[in-house]
Amino acid sequence: MSNKYGVMFVGLCGHLSTTTMIGAIALSKGLCPPTGMVSASDLFNNVSFADISDFYFGGWDIRSCSESRLIMRDTNFADHDQTEKIAQTIDGIQSLTFPGILLNAGDAISSLSEPDHIVTSNSISSMIDRIQADISTFKEDNHIKKMVVINLASTEPPLIDTDAASSIDAIENIIKKNNTHSIRPSFIYAYAAITSGCAYINFTPSEAGLSRGLVDLAHKHHVPVMGSDGKTGETLVKSALAPMFAMRNLEVMSWEGYNILGNMDGKVLQNEENGATKIKSKDRLLPHILGYSPHSRVSIDYVPSLGDRKTAWDFIHFQGFLNTKMNLQFTWQGCDSALAAPLVLDLSRFAFLALERGESGAMHHTASFFKSPWQVNEHSLEKQFRMLEAYCEKLV
Amino acid sequence: MSNKYGVMFVGLCGHLSTTTMIGAIALSKGLCPPTGMVSASDLFNNVSFADISDFYFGGWDIRSCSESRLIMRDTNFADHDQTEKIAQTIDGIQSLTFPGILLNAGDAISSLSEPDHIVTSNSISSMIDRIQADISTFKEDNHIKKMVVINLASTEPPLIDTDAASSIDAIENIIKKNNTHSIRPSFIYAYAAITSGCAYINFTPSEAGLSRGLVDLAHKHHVPVMGSDGKTGETLVKSALAPMFAMRNLEVMSWEGYNILGNMDGKVLQNEENGATKIKSKDRLLPHILGYSPHSRVSIDYVPSLGDRKTAWDFIHFQGFLNTKMNLQFTWQGCDSALAAPLVLDLSRFAFLALERGESGAMHHTASFFKSPWQVNEHSLEKQFRMLEAYCEKLV
Amino acid sequence: MSNKYGVMFVGLCGHLSTTTMIGAIALSKGLCPPTGMVSASDLFNNVSFADISDFYFGGWDIRSCSESRLIMRDTNFADHDQTEKIAQTIDGIQSLTFPGILLNAGDAISSLSEPDHIVTSNSISSMIDRIQADISTFKEDNHIKKMVVINLASTEPPLIDTDAASSIDAIENIIKKNNTHSIRPSFIYAYAAITSGCAYINFTPSEAGLSRGLVDLAHKHHVPVMGSDGKTGETLVKSALAPMFAMRNLEVMSWEGYNILGNMDGKVLQNEENGATKIKSKDRLLPHILGYSPHSRVSIDYVPSLGDRKTAWDFIHFQGFLNTKMNLQFTWQGCDSALAAPLVLDLSRFAFLALERGESGAMHHTASFFKSPWQVNEHSLEKQFRMLEAYCEKLV
């Protein structure tokens, strides 16, 4: 019996997918420690996670792949020979990239696409068929036991009607009537994955990739879903710091956050509508944690020279005893993909675990991984993490 | 029957004592909201805390008092008339200041003292008698029901032998043999308070103010004790942020913290031996929270122009996936007394609550208030806070 | 013979005007040192500047005045009695405020106006007459020798055609044809001031307040003009730091600047068109100093809780030897009015000096005071300052 685990990425050629695969290979070869992987923490020693060396990668993209050597060079963790070997393995995987969906993706994403790499049909249902077929091919070619599909593609513009896919019936109606304006590409992948028996993870903030209807569908098909929007940088720090103000009854008057970054993510978010989706996702947590809404701002600007080195400056203006005004400011200088990639591996492991245990629907215990955890109102990092610990304790 | 609560400060003329009393009066008059007071948080609405307007203040000092108008002017929360009224009330209280203990206090503290304000005896036991008599006088003069003594004095040098007072017997032996080198002034106050039936709070890092023997003594006399070292600024932020690195399995390589401040606290800590006590207290949490000891530094420097406006810069160098090096830095610009004063009121309330409920010994549920919580190994702010919540839930 | 100097402010009720007058009174009374005043520096000991105690203040506004006590309380430099005396003097001055011009001022500014405080005519020429009459009244009532009019009003939207007032003829034509869309309020004040024999200082970035035609007019009327846009904070630091990168041949790849502030200035700049004028002015210096245009950004956001406490974070990403990427970031926490007010007094003094020496037209030697110095291409603070030193050396 096969113990192979399939991981298919939406956005296989992107910086994050590539870094995740580099990391998986490096871990399998013992070239670096699993630092940054939550599931590798001593806390979870007793949980039987899938072995990373049993992961098989594949996926879709709307453009060709070319970044593996560049990323390896920036990362600089391996010597020349290892770099070359890993890059060749990645090349092999990426040469099999399936064409991607561009339906109603918006201008910012469309402008990145290459003609040869796009599924050309205009009917939602035929696109779903196509993605389902890709999954089937990948599964059979690689003798896969369990499968997860993870959306790592660029942030889509917001949905015109976020309630459009609020039930299985509504979803089926959209497909039947080919209401292309009610969906985005992420919907196609999510639908195809779930109906093919794959776990599905919406690592992006794209709203079409996770909805009430899709969660119902996941229950129906006995698969787990997770999302949305991986919490890797500024929002992570916010979710650790904001509870401090609440616990000390200090009044946050203003929390202003400025993010600058230079990768493809930054380029797409520069587009006003795509940026709006992201900012909505990042700006959710303060009212939940504090119990009131301070003046707040989340801005994201594209600064090409930074590349994948995301920098955020947050200024927190707060009031204490005797109306005394004070402030805390932080600068976060993180490497976007290096922060996100281990979480992608973590979530895959939690998805395989859930599949094996027959769990279905939204996996609330993974809330700590997301900026907008599906139907979890808890945004304090520590309280979210307790949910993960509680889940794991029950497993043993 | 009286419902008056007595609060005696060691260091009654200091910036923190004065700010605490200003705050208590301002709260009683409704001049400002209880922002910064944990016990005033909505979370604890169901707990019957002592009313701040029932607090009566007094205490000891080794020098004369003169700062109330200065602090009022800096704070700037009240208009001229209210300022004058409050300052006069404080003047009235501080005019009754009892002389302080200077036994083995070290040069930095001794240099601040004024001859008229010092207890002159050289015998430990007669000094204890004196402090007990002061407590008794204060209690009777003000018809006090419950009493707490809170040490807010300057940080003393470390003890030569931290185990000297490890049992009631050891303590009695020190007093009997008048082993003055084994103690510091904070010991005298703690002993006198406990044996007089007062709750005792060691808000400073001074090691002589809380020990195994003193906790045993507290049990014997049925009084609660709390300490040590109020967690108000940089360490508070650390205890909120450090768990984030642990939860994400990110490796903290170095955590360098630089504190600059300009108040009396800063002046005394400038002295190498007094500073050592403080730094020891501040540097405790990282190994507990992370599970390993990164390169770390806590430095405290005296910058007179800052006055009470404490500024801290922390640089956290960490390693993530694929050995990627990243960093987080924060600058905390807080007002020392405005952060500490509401906690002094909070702890007094928790002390009165414990006295009323007949609780004795170390109050572990107050861990979140301290840098070095007595015999609590938990340093994560959120986990400490859960202990407080759990305690309060049981009360209702 | 009178030695009285008249200073009339456009925006007499604003934070900056009020702070400037508070400062002038405080200096006359010897209540604080002239820190922050360039003309009071030892470097200019030999220059005979007008005495601040001989300054008489007045001016215009579109709204009523109410901030003097508030500002005094924030500033907190004087005791209660002095505060009351100074506030009463300011009240006396501000009670004589002349109604202001709102012609084509844009929505953001118009929304601040009060009906009783606006000049109601719609003809440019009659508005000019009105302002000229105000100047005349102020001069005669106070027996003024020399006069300066200083524009401290909110930033106006950009001009539709910045070349509209490029000659005296063009200006006269605008007035004759009553081309109201070609001008903004600042034009009216500048024209009236110059033709009344007053020096005129455009301390704001408003484009209508200084133009080729107005400079020609100043020559014709033998008066000096200065501007535009007082350099007080982030841009000041930039003009000191940017030359460092040029002198070391380090390549600035990106210079991202984020400004947050909470005063009226910030509120008006929040409006997109008014903000555009300001940002254009702030963003001028890098290409001049560096010799190339790095990726750069100047953003200004309104954060009410900050009040007059302006905070700026600048992130400078630069490349050095062997393509090594490095960065410098700074946080500037300044008090807007306290930085600008002394420069207003300085510029008044330089204006009176020029009037007395019969100098006319643009005063290039004052370039170091402005973000957009009129027809001076030098933006390095130190090189601009040399121009001031050279001018003063010639005086002696």
Added chain:
Amino acid sequence: MSNKYGVMFVGLCGHLSTTTMIGAIALSKGLCPPTGMVSASDLFNNVSFADISDFYFGGWDIRSCSESRLIMRDTNFADHDQTEKIAQTIDGIQSLTFPGILLNAGDAISSLSEPDHIVTSNSISSMIDRIQADISTFKEDNHIKKMVVINLASTEPPLIDTDAASSIDAIENIIKKNNTHSIRPSFIYAYAAITSGCAYINFTPSEAGLSRGLVDLAHKHHVPVMGSDGKTGETLVKSALAPMFAMRNLEVMSWEGYNILGNMDGKVLQNEENGATKIKSKDRLLPHILGYSPHSRVSIDYVPSLGDRKTAWDFIHFQGFLNTKMNLQFTWQGCDSALAAPLVLDLSRFAFLALERGESGAMHHTASFFKSPWQVNEHSLEKQFRMLEAYCEKLV
């Protein structure tokens, strides 16, 4: 006739020497632009500097060499093949390293030394002979026309008597009497270089490497000398920023600077006496630029994880108009060697220029390159730079 230029480093195996040679080779091969080199700036296009490809490198060290590949990998500017070629060239140069002087170098430096790499004699004069012979050998072997010796070794402890070498006579007396306690290794190299007709550059803060007597000796031997202590990071920023406060008559109350770094330089400076030399050098400029001495601090701490990535946080607390307190803070994240190496090449070029023009003694026009420019009281970066520009203008 040869046009070869010889450059001998004291500390040939160190990070900075190695980076300088890597850079020189990379520039010669056209692998990267001369960013960071002052002499390559457009400003000096008309000056005929020595061609970097004509530089020949050699020198001394007290330990063996091993860092070239490591540095190449960190720098990451070249591909694998180029990296290998450059590293082999460096290996060739470093295999010819002459043994170094350890006389009275102090414990921190001595602990880094390796027995085979030390000149064993204990007589000053025989050590000088040895170094002179090394210079002679290097010169002849490589057919060198002009020579410069540059001290890039670790910072030595302060001299016991900084006036010991205040004249040529005093110097000769020290050598004659073999007063080893009056000197440090840098003295030996400086003396040998100057008397061998080489230019000498004291790029370190070591006090023995530049003195009144050595400057006199340089005049006698018709060679130029430069120093001390390359200005590459925090002090560079200070010398650009401090004049801003002076020009605006703002009162700097406190300037607190904290440096953390992880290279060998940091390790040696961790030693109290070596650190003292450095801090003395860094702390010189504020009183000169401001005209008064604010509270100031320069601290340097060793944080191994940072490697060559030096980070500095400076907090500047200043007072402006109406006694308003404000602050500016900056964080400088530079790469130590990448900042210093191009200056080493610049200074070599200026040394060769001076040799060719027959200039001798201290080269005051190079003040902008140094933290402690020899007998130049000007510390403003821009004013120092004017001296360099003036020198170069005269050349043309």
